[in-house]
Amino acid sequence: MCSTKVLHIAVEGVVPLKSSFYGRVGFLSLVHGLDHAFLMFSSPLFILILRDLGLDYAAVGALVSLAYFTYGIGALPAGFLSDRFGHKWTITAAIALASMGALVGSLPGSYGTLAVSFFLLGLGASLYHPPAMSLLAHISTPENRGIAMGLHGVGSNLVMVAAPALAGGIATLFHWRAAFLFWGLAGTAAAALFWRLFESTGSPESADPSPLAGLAPILQDRELVHTLLIIFLLSGIQGFIWSGTFAYIATYLQDVRGMTVAVSGILAGVQYGVGALGHLVGGYMADRSSRVLPVLIGTTGALIGFGLILLPSPAALLVGIFILGFSLFVKQPAMNTLLADAVPQEVHGRLYGVFFIITNTIGALAPMFGGLIIGRFSFTAFFLLCSAIVLSAYPLILLMRSALREASPRTP
Numbered sequence: 001m002c003s004t005k006v007l008h009i010a011v012e013g014v015v016p017l018k019s020s021f022y023g024r025v026g027f028l029s030l031v032h033g034l035d036h037a038f039l040m041f042s043s044p045l046f047i048l049i050l051r052d053l054g055l056d057y058a059a060v061g062a063l064v065s066l067a068y069f070t071y072g073i074g075a076l077p078a079g080f081l082s083d084r085f086g087h088k089w090t091i092t093a094a095i096a097l098a099s100m101g102a103l104v105g106s107l108p109g110s111y112g113t114l115a116v117s118f119f120l121l122g123l124g125a126s127l128y129h130p131p132a133m134s135l136l137a138h139i140s141t142p143e144n145r146g147i148a149m150g151l152h153g154v155g156s157n158l159v160m161v162a163a164p165a166l167a168g169g170i171a172t173l174f175h176w177r178a179a180f181l182f183w184g185l186a187g188t189a190a191a192a193l194f195w196r197l198f199e200s201t202g203s204p205e206s207a208d209p210s211p212l213a214g215l216a217p218i219l220q221d222r223e224l225v226h227t228l229l230i231i232f233l234l235s236g237i238q239g240f241i242w243s244g245t246f247a248y249i250a251t252y253l254q255d256v257r258g259m260t261v262a263v264s265g266i267l268a269g270v271q272y273g274v275g276a277l278g279h280l281v282g283g284y285m286a287d288r289s290s291r292v293l294p295v296l297i298g299t300t301g302a303l304i305g306f307g308l309i310l311l312p313s314p315a316a317l318l319v320g321i322f323i324l325g326f327s328l329f330v331k332q333p334a335m336n337t338l339l340a341d342a343v344p345q346e347v348h349g350r351l352y353g354v355f356f357i358i359t360n361t362i363g364a365l366a367p368m369f370g371g372l373i374i375g376r377f378s379f380t381a382f383f384l385l386c387s388a389i390v391l392s393a394y395p396l397i398l399l400m401r402s403a404l405r406e407a408s409p410r411t412p
Helices: 002-012 021-040 043-053 057-073 075-085 087-105 111-126 129-139 145-173 176-197 216-220 222-255 261-288 292-309 314-330 332-342 345-376 379-391 393-403
Strands: none
Touching: 021 057, 021 087, 021 111, 021 129, 021 145, 021 176, 043 057, 043 111, 043 145, 043 176, 057 075, 057 111, 057 345, 075 087, 075 129, 075 345, 087 111, 087 129, 087 176, 129 145, 129 332, 129 345, 145 176, 145 261, 145 332, 222 261, 222 292, 222 314, 222 332, 222 345, 222 379, 222 393, 261 292, 261 314, 261 332, 292 314, 292 332, 292 379, 292 393, 314 332, 332 345, 345 379, 379 393
């Protein structure tokens, strides 16, 4: 019987990911990491691009801003596309489009060529998260949804650590355009594999093509709207704190704590590594204990972490960096799961689109406000502001505990 099954797989060309929960989540985690790599791999290449094309830092910074701007605004239409055409189509298009952007960057050309490259990188990456969260909600159950979200986050953290180093190594051995070529080819292969290994989900043939289809019952449910508002406000707080911390932690370590660029970069990378553990722990707790508990732990841990990094003790600084890294990621699986639990599958994509556009848009404000506050006052003032914003999450957490309507009976 086993040989017959293997023969059937060989003949049909079907890999049994379609029936394997951990196989699908694991592969999607790698695709998730690749999606983040498209936005991060170029960071060590900027000085090489600057010298090669005769640019200044403002011009290079404009490229990065272009990528992140398109990344921020693309989440909302991505949610509609996911609900309308399905998870498989939208995720494949996301990775393929970002891969095209990387391949464009590998071509000989001018600043305009790179502008097209970064635009496509940001736009493609922006299309990933709403359909991916919807797909995870589709292939999981309320009992294992948290761990699915947690495992999905691990891939992004591991690639966040590795992608810049890998791109820098390729650029050192060959040329900075070779790094763009590598990620373009890797993305193209991943998109093809994803299309081959995953079944079509999330797009019923009878689905109403209207962007507002299926939302009317939600908007008429005041308790559900209340719950969604709490989730969206918490996502905005998370976006600001996450972006602000990772935008300035390395600079703080250099300018205030006197560390070298290399050491500060290593410690900043350590936060992503510890964050991978946070994803796993948060997902496990969301399934086994409470959806709310990881959010509470992450909020409290962030407060403790900000306090420790401001103390003069080097030991307190190191402990604070570890706690911040863990805390900023431990609540993400629970936040993603809360939204999936709250609303019907047919509107997951659009509401995840709202979720991520709030997170990304408010997160994009943090570096700007941080720069103004640090320039006029100090790093301490900025991290104290972050602490105050974190404190504002506690009333929302209390409200969510009373308003939450979950499928899992274990969750308060």
